[in-house]
Amino acid sequence: MKQEVQLPPVNAIKPSSKARVIVCRGRSCRKYSAEEVFENFKRNLPPDVDLISVPCLGQCGNGTMVMVESDPTWYSQVHPDEVAIIIKQHIINGCPVKAMLYPKFHKK
Template sequence: MSDILPDKSPSSRCVMVCQNRTCRKQGAAKVLAAFQLHPVPKTTVVSSNCLGQCGNGPMVLVLPEQIWYSRVQPAEVPAVVERHLRGGCPVANMLYSPR
């Protein structure tokens, strides 16, 4: 039955990991490194400047879907990679809704 479901993976995707001051203090460099250790085809992982959600970091934004993750820890990155980036299903308990 899964072979009749639509393909949820976009042709290209970008994972932005905030590396601004507040997120870096909260461990964003390790989060970025964790994403880089788990490459996904057609997905680029980049460091970004402030994503405008200070105090909720480390922040991760997945484009083009505009899915936000907050307070991401390096140990949680494999779940995001497998469930969201590979499986097409965002990790619900990590989602963040920007203001």
């Protein structure tokens, strides 16, 4: 039996003083290279940013899902080669990558 994960609504997550990147490594996201995405973040994130692995972000079929919790900002369909742009543009320069935002939570 599949266990459902209850996440708070995107607007209810309180910003953290420290940046945290959450990567889904659930079964569905693993089909879309979640392990490589996680490893690319692990190798390249600045040391003051926490990297967290979760078994599911509850958005199956849209993976690999990545959430930058301090905003909060959700990214969908993240490929391993796109990790660098998220780190450079969002984590370091503070500007989310609009083209990669998860449209369910970030309306255009």
